[in-house]
Amino acid sequence: MTFDKNKVAKTLFDENVSVIMAELESGPQDSSTLSSTLGITETNIKTRLAYLIETGFVFESSNKFSVDSEKLAQFMENDENYKGVVDGLTELDSYLN
Numbered sequence: 001m002t003f004d005k006n007k008v009a010k011t012l013f014d015e016n017v018s019v020i021m022a023e024l025e026s027g028p029q030d031s032s033t034l035s036s037t038l039g040i041t042e043t044n045i046k047t048r049l050a051y052l053i054e055t056g057f058v059f060e061s062s063n064k065f066s067v068d069s070e071k072l073a074q075f076m077e078n079d080e081n082y083k084g085v086v087d088g089l090t091e092l093d094s095y096l097n
Contacts, residue, residue: 003055008075011051020045021067024058028066 011017019038023029031042038045042063049065052058057075059066 005075007051008055008057012057012072014048017048017052020048020065021058024065024067028064031063031065034065 012021020034020040023034023037031045034040034045035042040048045065046053046060049058049060053060057068057072059068
């Protein structure tokens with residue numbers, strides 16, 4: 001599947017999406033649990049994740065959301081913006097330690 005890399009990156013780094021993605025790091029989550037934990041309606045969660053669902057980074061099945069960790073990791077490894085952030089943080093850490 002072809003997707004807009006910039007749109008995926010923008011979506012992943014959006015603060016409204018990243019809080020949901022952080023909850024999904026530990027594994028699949030029921031939409032009602034996410035809604036309760038984050039104080040966001042189930043509809044709003046699905047709306048915020050829509051592009052990531054469309055592009056296969058997030059799966060939705062039986063009111064559960066999960067992340068394709070392998071696809072996400074591969075995207076992050078190949079994203080120049082992400083590499084720049086990681087390199088910058090690594091360099092900053094080396095100065096601080």
